[in-house]
Amino acid sequence: MERSSDLTGTIGTLTRVEESNGITKPRILIIYTGGTIGMTENPVTGRLEPYNFANLIENVPKLRRLDFNIDYYQFDVPVDSSAINPNHWVTMAHIIEDTYDQYDGYVVLHGTDTMAYTASMMSFMLENLRKPVVITGSQLPIGEVRTDGEENLITSLQIAAERTPEGEPMIQEVCILFENYLWRGNRSTKYSADNFNAFKSNNFPRLAKIGLGISFRRDVLWRPREDKPLTVHYGIDPHVIYLSLFPGLNESIMRYMLEAPDLRGVVLKTFGAGNAPTDDWFISTLKEAVDRGLVIVNVTQCHNGMVDPYRYETGEGLSRAGVIPGKDLTSEAAITKLMFLFGQGYDREEVKRLMEIPLVGEMHA
């Protein structure tokens, strides 16, 4: 996918620190895409308006005390994350690729609504990532007195700068920091519209707990399998949909959806451990779609647990129809992974094979 010329941005410097005795200070780039965190209340109109990051230091003077070199890249037109699309993902990945040698880590400020989608997609796009990409946002704008944005921003910067005792970046993956927890990005889900702890990872442990200090679970942190240079993949194919089951799903509507021209992949959201009706029409509609070339992946509507096609007879019907078990993939990771794999130009068999194995820790092996 080409970088969109509409999505321009402005780069600037927030803090510069003295280097002493040859000790290099962390260099972090904040990428501001939009969302509540970057808003401030206009004192005249009372409305929330996007913040100019060039002035961030005035609102968050504590940033100076971090002793980091911090630059920012601000989208010229910040987006509410409900309007995020693949062009934004391509832009974010380009910024990271273009500046990868200049920074030790990245903090992406993003609206919460689709943060888990962006985190999942970025984890697939940035192959062999060896630096932290910490995505955060807030429930209250950074300009408000009770904001959670200031703390989320500062903690994210600290995490992005953290190194192991061996001297390598502590985090080498795309993750989400929100309030008290750091989560693997492609395992996360937004679960609350108003709680400060708005994200969860239902099938994977937290990467860190934020309390008086930041305690990392080093045993669960992702490490790239091979020591290869960062490779950024820009192909994204959005010819995919969710089909969420419910009692009473109508046959002709379901057929109509699956026969949509150019549709290539479907994330089928099933019940419980991956169960679905056993009616002949239902199974044959799916089988015909698979025979026409669609890749259909089974994920559960439950928040926790995984698809086990062999636990009930109802799940077995799906396997017979050629539906692939998505194990414990989140819906967000399943749909972005499908878009990503089709975007790489893989044929259907390869997409099916890769949907069943973890690429970057997004699912159970």
Ligand code: ASP
């Ligand atoms: N609608 C906002 C967004 O996702 C909500 C938020 O930032 O928390 O951009």
